[in-house]
Amino acid sequence: MASSFSVPPLVETPATKVSAAGPSTGMGDTNAVAAVILCSSRHVVRMADAGLMPRPVHVGRLVRFRWRTGDPKTGVLDWIEAGCPSCRPSTKVRVKS
Numbered sequence: 001m002a003s004s005f006s007v008p009p010l011v012e013t014p015a016t017k018v019s020a021a022g023p024s025t026g027m028g029d030t031n032a033v034a035a036v037i038l039c040s041s042r043h044v045v046r047m048a049d050a051g052l053m054p055r056p057v058h059v060g061r062l063v064r065f066r067w068r069t070g071d072p073k074t075g076v077l078d079w080i081e082a083g084c085p086s087c088r089p090s091t092k093v094r095v096k097s
Contacts (some may be wrong), residue, residue: 005010026066026067027057027064027065027066027067028064028065028067028076029062029063029064029065030044030063030065031044032064032065032078033065033076036076036080039078039095044065045063048065050088051086051087051088052084052086052087052088053076053079053084053087053088054073054074054075054076054079054087055074055087062087071083072087073087
């Protein structure tokens with residue numbers, strides 16, 4: 001059974017500036033991403049560090065997430081639409097023979 005995911009309406013604050021329909025292009029901070037996926041900003045950082053969601057871009061001291069890139073491993077909304085797959089790089093374990 002296929003379920004469709006819709007971005008929930010957001011409360012616009014000066015820090016996030018996200019529209020009710022959700023962001024389409026550009027970048028957002030951890031608070032904006034947390035509002036979209038309905039969790040805390042600290043949890044967003046933990047998930048990105050663990051490779052469970054797209055990694056942020058560091059612009060000086062600022063940490064920003066890309067909204068849409070066309071790739072679920074780099075865009076937050078693309079990642080959500082793909083079903084939130086792991087973004088860890090695949091590593092193959094070699095077995096000595």
